[in-house]
Each structure stands twice: as structure tokens, then as C-alpha cells.
Amino acid sequence: MPKFDINLFIAHLSIDCVVFGYEKGEIKVLLSKPTYVKGFWSLPGGYILKTEGIEQAASRILTERTQLKNIYLEQFKVFGSRERNIENEQKELIKAGLKDLDADIFDEEVVSWMTERFISIGFYALVDIKKVKPQTGFLEDSLVWYSLKEIPELTYDHSFILNQALEALKRDLDIKLIGFNLLPEKFTMKEVQHLYEAVYEKSFPMNNFQKKILALNTLERLEKKFTGAANKAPYLYRIKK
Amino acid sequence: MPKFDINLFIAHLSIDCVVFGYEKGEIKVLLSKPTYVKGFWSLPGGYILKTEGIEQAASRILTERTQLKNIYLEQFKVFGSRERNIENEQKELIKAGLKDLDADIFDEEVVSWMTERFISIGFYALVDIKKVKPQTGFLEDSLVWYSLKEIPELTYDHSFILNQALEALKRDLDIKLIGFNLLPEKFTMKEVQHLYEAVYEKSFPMNNFQKKILALNTLERLEKKFTGAANKAPYLYRIKK
Structure with missing residues (x-):
């Protein structure tokens, strides 16, 4: 591991990313x-x-973690309350844990820099989950998809950040055509509907929903999906170029 | 003027505020x-x-400038591209201008701190323009309301920040009941409509608009506005407690 050089980075400012994926009717993080x-x-x-700029930083951090380029990213909120990084039991654990790592890399100065007050810029990302190859980054043991319903205990205020990202996604999904970033290139109308239902945690009447989506006039109808029973097979769609 | 102590503040991070007011059918900044x-x-x-937390900082900065407490504030975007504070003609002017001020307060160290790369958190504020008593703050000669249509040349990327704030306001006005922060406590339905028309720069059919606003069920109808001609006078409304 190369020496961690705190002088390369802007102090007191970090980026936290909520990476959303969609699989089997569930939103995952x-x-x-x-x-x-x-x-x-x-x-x-x-x-x-x-x-680097903050958007560049977020892209770099997520390309490292997902092996994907051109990730759909949305800056949604800055978390900068005075209380978010206060001295408490969790911070003591983190400090002790950092000091237990390689002492050449994480000396007093580095540990103190890393555990100072940080203001964090929240980005959410929308990815096609099948294309992601999770790759652990700096100070990570593992990197795993969790369904929204089974989120484990998170450090600091990360649960709050995750909830805020989800609120921003709900708001944005309704005004911008960004949901398709969570789907593969070709999808059925039912898959679009299930995606929206997973985000909003409620069901939509099928006919109305399809009519609304098709009225946006951004989808192109392709061949039928191969299911073996051709006449009942649903059409595939993709975003118009 | 007290000595400007850079050690009291977080380096590289600033707050820029877009304060919106509404007067005579126009949005002002x-x-x-x-x-x-x-x-x-x-x-x-x-x-x-x-x-202090970032929301506290924004409140403090705006209370100093407006003499108002409990200002409606919304964090809308962070501006942190690498290019936003580069060395250019404008920055040279700013550096020279700072050095021409009191040299005891703005020594080399302070000028260099103030003209380093800054990442800026954008907040917009909605105020009742009649209640604001503009008061110049740190390094300000004057503080003046400008109509959106007559914005003068702004430093750095502040025009871009202002446009982004306006986009955020348009988005938020449609999903949250925040527009009333721009009106006095009591207002007519026509005033609400004119406010929305000023923000969106288009007109709405009167009956539909009033129906939509009243359907929100958040307004309370009060006495008629005194105009001298009682039976033609419009009703006054206010937000339900």
C-alpha cells in the first residue's frame, strides 16, 4: 500500500456515495x-x-469501486452539522482501529487528519447492477450489495445519508428520466413498472403506468422478448438514441 | 474592524447565498x-x-445581512469544479484589491487563504422583502436588491450559482409549499398567482390556478382586503397554523 499522503487532499471535506442498483424487484445499495x-x-x-473537481472525485471513487465508467451521479446534499463527527464511543473505536493498522502509513498525524471534523458531500449513483464488479477500495475489507430492507448498522450518520439519498431519488425520478440507468439496455414495460414500485414502495395500476411512461415518448419499441411462447411475449424497449 | 482570524474557519469551504425576495410582480435577489x-x-x-454546522453558518451569514431571524433556507448545490477559482485576470484584481485594504488585517497569509481554491455550498433563502433591512457585512460596500432581469456582472461563477438556485426554486416550488415565504403574512389569491408567474415566467389560467392552490388545503380565508369598494374586494388568505 502506498503511503497515504494527506497533503494531496482537501482537509475536512469528504464524499459519501449511495450507489443504487436494482435486482429482482428490489432496490439495492x-x-x-x-x-x-x-x-x-x-x-x-x-x-x-x-x-480535481468534486464531481471528478466522486466519479473516480466510484469507478475504482465498480469498474464502471460514466456512472450516472447526482449530488444530492451536503452533511455538515457540528455533531456529525463528535468524539464518542464510535469515534474512539475508529481511532483505535486506524492506529492498529500499519503504523508507518497511519501515524498520529494521519489518524488525526482522518478523524477531524468532516463535512461530507453526498452523491447518489444509479448503475446497472449486472455490470458492476465490486472492488474494495482504500480501507475496505469488502464491498457488498444490500437490499434496502436489510441495511446493517452503519457508521456515523450514514443511515441518515442513505435515507436522504432515497428521498432525493424519489423526487428526481418523478421529474427526470433517470430511472432507466438502473435497468439493462433493453427492458420490458413490466420491468420499468416494477422498478418504480420498488423505489416508491407502492404499486401502480398497470395500464395507467404504461400509458404515462409511453407518453413521455423517449422509449423505442424493439423485438419481443424471447420466452418460448411468442404471442404472449412482452415487447422490449430501450431509450431512444 | 477586528482582526480576521483565518484559524477560526474551515479552509477551502465557503457558503454563497441566493436571497430571493418578491416585489411588484418581480423576483429579486x-x-x-x-x-x-x-x-x-x-x-x-x-x-x-x-x-458551527453549515446550516448554522448560512443562517448566521444571512441574519447579519438581513436582520431577520428564522430565515427559510434551502441548501441546493455544491460548486466545486477545479476551474471555479483559477488564477485569472479577475483573481489578480481581487488579490490586488485585498492587499490594498488594511495591511494589518489582510496580510499575505490572509490574502492567500482567501484566494485559495474554494468549494462553495449554495443556499437559497426566501424572505418577505418588506421585512429585510439590508446590512452590509464583511468586505461589502453595499447590499442591494436587484430584479432578476437586471442582474449586473457577478464575480467568479456567481451567475451560474444564481441560475442553479432559480432552477432549484422552480423545482421545489412545485413539490413543497415554500412559495409563501416570499409573501407577507396575509395575501390575496391574485398575489399568490403573480408570485408563481414571476418565478416560472409564464401566466397561468386564473380559475385553474386558484382551484389548485385551494385544493392544497393549507390556506385559511380571512376578511376581505380593504379597498374602499367592499363587494369587489378580494379575500385575504394566510397559511393555516
Whole structure:
């Protein structure tokens, strides 16, 4: 592991990412298990290089973690209350855990820098879950998809950040055509509907929903999906180029 | 003027505020004229004390400028591209202008701190323009309401920040009942409509608009507005407690 050089990064400012995927009717989130504290999970995140913009930083952090390029990213809120990084039991655990790592890399100065007050910029990402190859990053033991209904205990205020991301996604999905980023390139109308139902946690009447989506005039109808029973097979759609 | 102590603040992070008011059918924005650079105006802003949260900082900055408490504030976007504070002609002007101020207060170290790369958190505020008593703050010569149609040249990327705030306001006005923060306590239905028309820069059919607003069931009808001609006078409304 290369020496962690705190001088390369902007102090006191971090990025936390809520990566949403969609699989089998469920919204999933990519969570990371930190190497330095047991019993907690975390949102994947990182710091901002002095030489890069914040959007670039978020892209870099997520390309490292997912092996995907051109990820759909949306900055949704900054978390900067005075209380979010206060000295408490969890912070003590984190400090102790960091000091137990390689002392050449995580000396007093680095540990103190990493556990100072941080203001965090929240980004959410929408990805096609099948294309993601999760790859652990800096200080991560593992990186795993969790269904929204089974989120484990998260460090600091990360549960709150996750909830805020979900609220932002609900708001944005209704005004922008971003939901399709969660689907594969070709999809059936039923899959679109199930995706919306998973986000809003309620069901929509089928005919109305399809009419509304088709009225947006952004989808292109393709061949029927191969199911073996051709005349009952649903059509496939994709976003118009 | 007290010594400006950079150690009290978080480095590299600032707050820029777009304060919206509404008067005579027009949306207005509060702009400040910096003491240290001629020919430009600026969004009122400031730095974040190490001891305060970002929302607290924005409140403090705006209470200083408006003499209002409990201002309606909405964090809408962070501006952190690498290019936003680059060395250019404008930055040279700003550096020179700062050095021309009191050299005891703005020494090399302070000027360099103030002109380093800054990532700025954008907040918009909605105020009842009649209640605001603009009061110049740190490094401001004057603080003046400008109609959206007559915005002068702004420093750095402040025009972009202002446009982004306006986009956020349009989005939010449609999903949250925040527009009333721009009106006095009691208002007529026509005033509500004119406010919406000023934000969206288009007119709405009167009957539909009133029906839509009343259906929200958040307004309370009061006495008629005194106009001298009682039977033609419109009703006054206010937000239900």
C-alpha cells in the first residue's frame, strides 16, 4: 500500500456515495466494510484531491469501486452539522482501529487528519447492477450489495445519508428520466413498472403506468422478448438514441 | 474592524447565498458590492466557523445581512469544479484589491487563504422583502436588491450559482409549499398567482390556478382586503397554523 499522503487532499471535506442498483424487484445499495472498525458498515466514500473537481472525485471513487465508467451521479446534499463527527464511543473505536493498522502509513498525524471534523458531500449513483464488479477500495475489507430492507448498522450518520439519498431519488425520478440507468439496455414495460414500485414502495395500476411512461415518448419499441411462447411475449424497449 | 482570524474557519469551504425576495410582480435577489474589486457584484456569502454546522453558518451569514431571524433556507448545490477559482485576470484584481485594504488585517497569509481554491455550498433563502433591512457585512460596500432581469456582472461563477438556485426554486416550488415565504403574512389569491408567474415566467389560467392552490388545503380565508369598494374586494388568505 502506498503511503497515504494527506497533503494531496482537501482537509475536512469528504464524499459519501449511495450507489443504487436494482435486482429482482428490489432496490439495492453498495456498502463497504471498513478494515478499521468491527461491527459497522459504511457508505463507500473518499477524499477530494486538490487537483480535481468534486464531481471528478466522486466519479473516480466510484469507478475504482465498480469498474464502471460514466456512472450516472447526482449530488444530492451536503452533511455538515457540528455533531456529525463528535468524539464518542464510535469515534474512539475508529481511532483505535486506524492506529492498529500499519503504523508507518497511519501515524498520529494521519489518524488525526482522518478523524477531524468532516463535512461530507453526498452523491447518489444509479448503475446497472449486472455490470458492476465490486472492488474494495482504500480501507475496505469488502464491498457488498444490500437490499434496502436489510441495511446493517452503519457508521456515523450514514443511515441518515442513505435515507436522504432515497428521498432525493424519489423526487428526481418523478421529474427526470433517470430511472432507466438502473435497468439493462433493453427492458420490458413490466420491468420499468416494477422498478418504480420498488423505489416508491407502492404499486401502480398497470395500464395507467404504461400509458404515462409511453407518453413521455423517449422509449423505442424493439423485438419481443424471447420466452418460448411468442404471442404472449412482452415487447422490449430501450431509450431512444 | 477586528482582526480576521483565518484559524477560526474551515479552509477551502465557503457558503454563497441566493436571497430571493418578491416585489411588484418581480423576483429579486440580494447582491453585494465587494470592497476589494471594482466593477463586479457578488452573492452574499461567508465562511464556516469550526464550531458551527453549515446550516448554522448560512443562517448566521444571512441574519447579519438581513436582520431577520428564522430565515427559510434551502441548501441546493455544491460548486466545486477545479476551474471555479483559477488564477485569472479577475483573481489578480481581487488579490490586488485585498492587499490594498488594511495591511494589518489582510496580510499575505490572509490574502492567500482567501484566494485559495474554494468549494462553495449554495443556499437559497426566501424572505418577505418588506421585512429585510439590508446590512452590509464583511468586505461589502453595499447590499442591494436587484430584479432578476437586471442582474449586473457577478464575480467568479456567481451567475451560474444564481441560475442553479432559480432552477432549484422552480423545482421545489412545485413539490413543497415554500412559495409563501416570499409573501407577507396575509395575501390575496391574485398575489399568490403573480408570485408563481414571476418565478416560472409564464401566466397561468386564473380559475385553474386558484382551484389548485385551494385544493392544497393549507390556506385559511380571512376578511376581505380593504379597498374602499367592499363587494369587489378580494379575500385575504394566510397559511393555516
